[in-house]
Every structure is written in structure tokens, then in C-alpha cells.
Amino acid sequence: MKEKIQNRDLKITIVGMGYIGLPTAITFANAGFKVYGFDVNENVINTLKNGKIHIVEPDLQEVYEKALNSGNLIPTNKLDKSDVFIICVPTPFKKNEKEKIADLSYVESASEMVSKYVEKGNLVILESTVPPKTTEEIMGKIIEKNTNLKINADFYVAHCPERVLPGKILYELENNDRIIGASNKYAEEITKELYETILKNGKVYTTDTITAEMCKLVENTYRDINIAFANELSIISDKLGINVFELIELANKHPRVNILKPGAGVGGHCLAVDPWFIVEKFQKEANLIRTSREINDYKPHYIVEKIEKEVEYNKNKIIGILGLAYKPNIDDLRESPSLEIALSLKKKGYTVYGCEPYLKEKNIKGIENMSFEEIVERSEYLVLTLAHNQFLEKSDLLKYKNVFDVIGIINEKYNKIGVEVK
Ligand code: SAJ
Numbered sequence: 001m002k003e004k005i006q007n008r009d010l011k012i013t014i015v016g017m018g019y020i021g022l023p024t025a026i027t028f029a030n031a032g033f034k035v036y037g038f039d040v041n042e043n044v045i046n047t048l049k050n051g052k053i054h055i056v057e058p059d060l061q062e063v064y065e066k067a068l069n070s071g072n073l074i075p076t077n078k079l080d081k082s083d084v085f086i087i088c089v090p091t092p093f094k095k096n097e098k099e100k101i102a103d104l105s106y107v108e109s110a111s112e113m114v115s116k117y118v119e120k121g122n123l124v125i126l127e128s129t130v131p132p133k134t135t136e137e138i139m140g141k142i143i144e145k146n147t148n149l150k151i152n153a154d155f156y157v158a159h160c161p162e163r164v165l166p167g168k169i170l171y172e173l174e175n176n177d178r179i180i181g182a183s184n185k186y187a188e189e190i191t192k193e194l195y196e197t198i199l200k201n202g203k204v205y206t207t208d209t210i211t212a213e214m215c216k217l218v219e220n221t222y223r224d225i226n227i228a229f230a231n232e233l234s235i236i237s238d239k240l241g242i243n244v245f246e247l248i249e250l251a252n253k254h255p256r257v258n259i260l261k262p263g264a265g266v267g268g269h270c271l272a273v274d275p276w277f278i279v280e281k282f283q284k285e286a287n288l289i290r291t292s293r294e295i296n297d298y299k300p301h302y303i304v305e306k307i308e309k310e311v312e313y314n315k316n317k318i319i320g321i322l323g324l325a326y327k328p329n330i331d332d333l334r335e336s337p338s339l340e341i342a343l344s345l346k347k348k349g350y351t352v353y354g355c356e357p358y359l360k361e362k363n364i365k366g367i368e369n370m371s372f373e374e375i376v377e378r379s380e381y382l383v384l385t386l387a388h389n390q391f392l393e394k395s396d397l398l399k400y401k402n403v404f405d406v407i408g409i410i411n412e413k414y415n416k417i418g419v420e421v422k
Helices: 002-006 023-031 042-049 060-069 105-115 136-145 169-175 184-198 211-239 244-251 275-281 289-309 336-348 373-377 389-393
Strands: 010-014 034-038 071-077 083-085 123-126 156-159 178-182 204-207 318-321 352-354 367-369 381-384 403-405
Touching: 002 136, 002 184, 010 023, 023 034, 023 060, 023 071, 034 123, 034 169, 042 071, 060 169, 071 178, 071 289, 083 105, 105 123, 105 136, 123 136, 123 184, 136 156, 136 211, 156 184, 156 211, 178 184, 184 204, 204 211, 211 244, 211 275, 211 289, 211 381, 275 289, 289 336, 289 381, 289 403, 318 336, 318 373, 336 352
Parallel strands: 010 034, 010 083, 034 071, 083 123, 123 156, 178 204, 318 352, 318 381, 352 367, 381 403
Antiparallel strands: 156 178
8 A cells, every 4th residue: 555655546535525525635636646525415516526616715726626627636426446535524413412422423424335345455544523432443343344344454444633724724734743543553654654645844643543533632622621711711801890801911921821812602613512522421520621611602692691781681772793603714604603692682682783704695594694884884783703804904994883892803892902992
């Protein structure tokens, strides 16, 4: 396999053409490999076959066209034999459960599908974020059961968790270090060899599969816990009547303190989900992790309460929410705290407008989506939840408006340092 990798004489199949699978497929294709990009969603494959990508990510369309035109990347809804399979499917949690537990159904069905084609000598890599022991004990066992092949004797498995930041995916794919957890030494060597072909400044570090699985979860949990600290401070500061952004800025002057930014809460498919995969397995032990998740989940509720007080519970007030995505400068609404704030206020009977410049839809889950100029004009009370570049460029328009600046960019209420609003 090593020689095949060096000669780019290797067929790679990537299962799942989403935010991770598609950029990964493009990157391997542009590194010279024959890559089959598989997805169960026919619309996604048709869009890709027509030369278009279905996600918003800087520069991705350009590199996609290069990969497609070179003939190295082939979008497909039919799986086939391959030297390497890389599974990049979502791992949400089961939402309606009292305890949040990982929904591994996509990983399981991808493993089932792939196992129809796995042959002796193949390598199956899992990139999806998963609870510890999934790679070998779930994915590996499904393939063993369906093929009668044995891990390490006949085929190999590895976990190489994706670590890229939406908005900077292409850069981070080549420049972030990668952690590879493999089923044995040989699997480790070939997976390392493979990923090194797409890395520029990033290095590969190897370990066992469970440590690699935990490593990914711990990275996102670390960030979630630190944001929870900032969000808790924002609530305490609010009660004290002091400015949390000033407080954090001053505390961060200490050489060993680096507090993150409080905001509308924590959204996205990663930080708001992954820590639960540890809590699920360690109910008694993972107290700090659980509490942090709860603090971040509570923040949008606190903001809704605050807004209601500010508008004196007057349901006739028109409230405009500036930013509906889960973080600045992207179009992704998954687990978005600002969307949650908008929907919650609407449910309570307020008239709520939204402004999400990264989405073209005029209606986002029942919230009317309008331009920045229009929302500023039509709202009596504005809530700035995201530091989208477009908002920062036009922030002058907010000068004489009543703005609740959740992120400490412009407003007097939460930020005494920024631009004076009134
Ligand atoms: N946020 C804050 N305050 C901050 C930083 C972030 O409130 O100081 C909020 C954001 O607004 C957003 C949420 O946290 O709602 C998550 O945003 P993010 O930019 O921290 O991270 P994600 O979810 O977009 O991507 C993370 C990254 N993980 C880490 O930085 C440790 C990325 O590298 C992972 O690949 C990705 O999760 C993933 O797919 O797991």
C-alpha cells in the first residue's frame, strides 16, 4: 500500500460529501489520487456532478472545479471497491432523549454499506467525531461481521479525526497537525503516509484508536469549558452592573490568563455536541464537562429574559436579531444560539425580524430575513448576536438605535469601551 500511496496509484472512496468529506475529497484529488466522493443524498451528488458545491466555504468552489476537471474527483451515489475508505458522516446526538447520547446511526449505516466492498488489504478510516471505542468496536466489528475478514489480519482500521474550523477549512486541512489512532503498526504507517501527502505545515502524530477518539472530544470540550467560563462571567458581570468585556480584557493582561469571549451561547455541530459523548460514557465523573455544556446552553435563555425585561414585556415591540448563524461569517444554522433567541421571542408573541446576510432565503425557520438597512430601519429594539463582517462595516447605522450588544462590539450596555451608540 505504501508504494501505491507514493505513486498516487490508489483509489480512495470518501463516504459523506458534507462540510468535512467534500473538502477532504477535493484535497486528496488535487494531491493526485483517484477519489470517489460518495453520498446517499442524490441532490448533493447531482449538484456536484453539475460542477457546483452545496456548502458555503471560502475558495472551495474554485478548488472543487480543479478537482472535477482533472478527472481525479468523481462524485457518485454508488459505492464500489476501493483501496481506502474514509468515512466522514455526521454524528449528532439523540435530541429527544433526557440524557444526550451520540446518534451513531450514520456511522453504523456507512460501515454497513462500506463492508459490502471491503477486501483483503483495505484500509478503513473514520474521520467522524465519535465516543471512545467506536472505531474498532462498532465500525470495525460491523465490517468483520459482514465480510468474515479480521481486523489487522485482513483489513485495517484507523481514526483520523477531522479538526478543521468552518470558514478556514482548506487552510487548516493542510496546516493543522493530524492525530491518527490505528488498529496496529501497519495501519498506523499507511494512514500516516496517506495523510502526509496532503499536509503542508501540519504534522502527523500517532496513537491508539481510543486515545485519538478522546483527543478529538477533549479539544472541543476544552474550548466549550473555556467559553462557558466566559459566559458565566458575563451573567455575573451583568448582575454586578459591570462590563464583562472590559473585565476580560483587563484580566487577560495577566501573562497566564486568556479568557475567551462570551456571546449568545455556543452553537455548531461540534462544541455543542461532542462534550456530551464523554458525559454519556462517564456520567459520574464528567461533572465539569456537563456543567459547562449546561451554562452554554443556558446563555440564550438568559439573553431572552434580559431582552424581555428591556422591552418591558411589551409584545408589540418589534425586535431585530442581527445574525442567525451559529458563528460569524458562515451560513451554518446548526445549534445556533441566535436563531434559538429569535425563535423563542417569536414563540412568546413578539414580532421578530432577522438579518442573516450569509443566507439568501427570505424566511429562516419562520423568521423573516431582511437586509441590514431594512432591519435597522424597521426594528424598535436590536440584538447584535454575531460579529459578521458586513455588520461591522455598517455599524455606524446602529448609532442612534437601541441595541443590545451581546458580543461587546459597539454598545454601551455591555461594552463601555466601543463606539458610543447614543
Ligand atoms: N464561541 C464563543 N466565544 C469564543 C469562541 C467561540 O462564544 O470565544 C462560540 C461561537 O460563536 C460558536 C461556537 O462557540 O457558536 C463554536 O465556534 P468555534 O469557532 O469555537 O468552533 P467550531 O464549532 O466552528 O469548530 C470547532 C473547532 N474546534 C476547536 O477549535 C477546538 C474545529 O477545529 C473543529 O474541527 C470543529 O469544532 C469540529 O468539527 O469538531
